[in-house]
Structure formats: structure tokens, C-alpha cells
Amino acid sequence: MIDWQQIDTVLLDMDGTLLDLAFDNFFWQVYVPQHYARLNSLSEPEALALLADWIGRHQGTLNWYCMDFWSDELGLNIAALKRQVAERIGYRPGAEAFLAALQASGRRVVMVTNAHPDALSLKVERTGIDRYFDALVSSHQYRAAKEEQPFWERLSEAHPFTPERTLLVDDSLPVLGSAQRYGIGHLWSILHPDSSVPARPHTRPFPAIDQFDTVQPR
Known part of the structure; x- marks a missing residue:
């Protein structure tokens, strides 16, 4: 106690x-890979594997948590995407x-x-x-x-x-x-x-x- x-x-x-944490895990493991795959003509498993490796290299650093950083890196508006699924929060x-x-x-x-x-x-x-x-x-x-x-x-x-x-x-x-x-x-x-x-x-x-x-x- x-x-x-x-x-x-x-x-x-x-x-x-x-x-x-279900919201954040869904967002980064499902929703962002879906949009990244669509943007880059990849399959969703390909996008997920690529993003998992990419994001993992920044784990524990401020970049890992930075929406601006990932918006620039991925070519996606991370803030706007989060608002689209905000009902899951x-x-x-x-x-x-x-x-x-x-x-x-x-x-x-x-x-x-x-x-x-x-x-x-x-x-x-x-x-x-x-x-x-x-x-x-x-x-x-x-x-x-x-x-x-x-x-x-x-x-x-x-x-x-x-x-x-x-x-x-x-x-x-x-x-x-x-x-x-x-x-x-x-x-x-x-x-x-x-x-x-x-x-x-x-x-x-x-x-x-x-x-x-x-x-x-x-």
C-alpha cells in the first residue's frame, strides 16, 4: 500500500x-500506418513495420513524443489525425x-x-x-x-x-x-x-x- x-x-x-493507453496505441499502431500506407502506396503491414523501426530508433527521446517531429518526418498532419479519432480518448x-x-x-x-x-x-x-x-x-x-x-x-x-x-x-x-x-x-x-x-x-x-x-x- x-x-x-x-x-x-x-x-x-x-x-x-x-x-x-488504448487510444495512443491504436493511433500509432493502426491509424497512422493506415494513412502512411495510403500516402506512400504501401501495404499496411509494410507501413507498420517501417514505422515501428523508424519510431523505435527515437524511443526515450523527446523526438519520440513530438507531434511536430513526426508530422515533418512522415509527411502527415499528426495533430489533425489525432482529432479525427479523439472520441477514443x-x-x-x-x-x-x-x-x-x-x-x-x-x-x-x-x-x-x-x-x-x-x-x-x-x-x-x-x-x-x-x-x-x-x-x-x-x-x-x-x-x-x-x-x-x-x-x-x-x-x-x-x-x-x-x-x-x-x-x-x-x-x-x-x-x-x-x-x-x-x-x-x-x-x-x-x-x-x-x-x-x-x-x-x-x-x-x-x-x-x-x-x-x-x-x-x-
Whole structure:
């Protein structure tokens, strides 16, 4: 269980933690390859294989999360394509109630996301998730992804927090590892970030949340 008495600040990821990662996985694994295949006279499997290799080379960097970068690289309007399927954006089960309980607890709550600011704005527009936060931080503001130490250094300058009394919940193991190196004291992962596929087995080095109703703040 989360030791809430030891936590003053809560840092929360967005995609795969609070919002269902099924939207993003559908977008990048199905919708973008469909459009890229059509644009370049490829089959969809050819486009998917090409994009998976291309995107994988940038994994963990700011480019990987940058809509402007991929619009330029792929010759597609990524922001416009996201709007076309925005009805798929939604909360993970129990996430909104968890956010409301956090807000009522009086703790400072900050969103920390690698999402591009335009993607963040779209998801705020669709969900109203911003109402639960004291601040929304995109790694693009700091020109460093959460996997990189400069992100945490710049975050602590802009939104000071005591690392050992801070909780981070994130579905990404590399991000949690980066936060651990920075000294954040309470680190939790997510077992089921994408509702369209089975939950991940808990074989990870960090404790993991299955249902938010089991970790309600006190």
C-alpha cells in the first residue's frame, strides 16, 4: 500500500496511468500506418513495420513524443489525425475518482507527461482532466524527456518538491528508473495501462497499481 503519511507531493503521468493507453496505441499502431500506407502506396503491414523501426530508433527521446517531429518526418498532419479519432480518448477505470480524492486530500498534485503540448491540450479538451491538478507539465517545456535527468532537475526548479516525500505514478519503467536516480522516494507503476490488451504480469522492480480504488489517499 502507498504510505500516504509520507507523501506531500504527487506527480502523475497521463497516458497509460490516468488515461487509457488504448487510444495512443491504436493511433500509432493502426491509424497512422493506415494513412502512411495510403500516402506512400504501401501495404499496411509494410507501413507498420517501417514505422515501428523508424519510431523505435527515437524511443526515450523527446523526438519520440513530438507531434511536430513526426508530422515533418512522415509527411502527415499528426495533430489533425489525432482529432479525427479523439472520441477514443478516455480515463482508465477509477482514475477520475482517484484524482478527486487526491484533490480533496490537500496534497499538491502535478501532471508530468511526455505528451506534446498539442496532444495534452486535446486530452484536456476531451476529459477536463486539468481540473484536478495544481500544474500540468509537458516535458517539451523543459526540452528533456522524463527518461532524462534534466527533466527532473528543471521540474524541481519550476515546481519545488522534496524528492523523498514525493510520489510518482507512471506506466513507464524507464521513466520510473530515471525518477529513482533523481531521488524520488515513492515510485509506483501501472499493471493495465491499455484496456485493449491483457494486464501486464507484475514482474517489475517497482510496486504496481491494478485498481485505483485500492490506493485511495488518506
